[in-house]
Amino acid sequence: MAAKAHGAAMAGFVVYAGTMLMIVGLINIFQGFLALFADDRLVLLPEHLVIVDVTAWGWTLIISGLLLFVVGGGLLLMQTWARVAGIVVVCLHLLTQVAWLGSYPVWALLMIALDVLVLFALTAKWSDVRGRIGGDREPWADHQKARAAAAEQRIPPMV
Numbered sequence: 001m002a003a004k005a006h007g008a009a010m011a012g013f014v015v016y017a018g019t020m021l022m023i024v025g026l027i028n029i030f031q032g033f034l035a036l037f038a039d040d041r042l043v044l045l046p047e048h049l050v051i052v053d054v055t056a057w058g059w060t061l062i063i064s065g066l067l068l069f070v071v072g073g074g075l076l077l078m079q080t081w082a083r084v085a086g087i088v089v090v091c092l093h094l095l096t097q098v099a100w101l102g103s104y105p106v107w108a109l110l111m112i113a114l115d116v117l118v119l120f121a122l123t124a125k126w127s128d129v130r131g132r133i134g135g136d137r138e139p140w141a142d143h144q145k146a147r148a149a150a151a152e153q154r155i156p157p158m159v
Contacts, residue, residue, distance in 0.1 A: 014075060017121035020114055021072030021086065024093070028065030032058045057099075064093055075122075086122050090115050 035058030067089045074082025094115040100108040 013121040013124075014078070017086070017118040018072045018075030018082075020118055021068045021075060021090070023072075024111065024114065025065045025067070025069030025072060028061045028068060028093075030065075032061030032063075032065060034058070035061060060096065064089070064096060068093060083122050087119065090118050090122070094119075 035054050067085075071082050071086045071089050075086055094112055097108045097111045097115070100111075
């Protein structure tokens with residue numbers, strides 16, 4: 001009983017991680033467009049930001065936001081590729097938040113904390129989660145078993 005409850009909790013945690021990745025991805029996309037088209041609205045001091053070029057920073061945010069959004073969607077579908085890609089993308093997102101520490105310390109620390117929670121969800125007990133919710137499995141496995149059973153029924157009796 002405790003194992004089932006633990007599996008359900010971990011499955012919920014992975015769904016949380018996928019949802020958070022999608023939300024943070026959308027926020028990054030919004031911030032990226034803001035940096036590209038309305039850079040006068042950004043309050044950045046060059047001595048507090050690692051990347052000084054706002055246009056390059058905007059494209060960095062848009063690309064990372066798109067990656068986070070796609071990987072979050074894959075996590076909600078319980079795809080193994082999304083787990084591996086999520087670990088890599090979240091680590092990169094965590095490192096990019098270090099660049100914001102000087103300008104927006106509270107926001108950057110909040111994002112770093114969320115990234116750590118998402119990393120935990122992606123690295124702990126993945127087999128329990130896939131067994132509980134599903135995920136990638138062989139799409140034709142059941143079909144092949146049904147064909148084998150049907151073929152056995154068509155074999156004429158040996159006399």
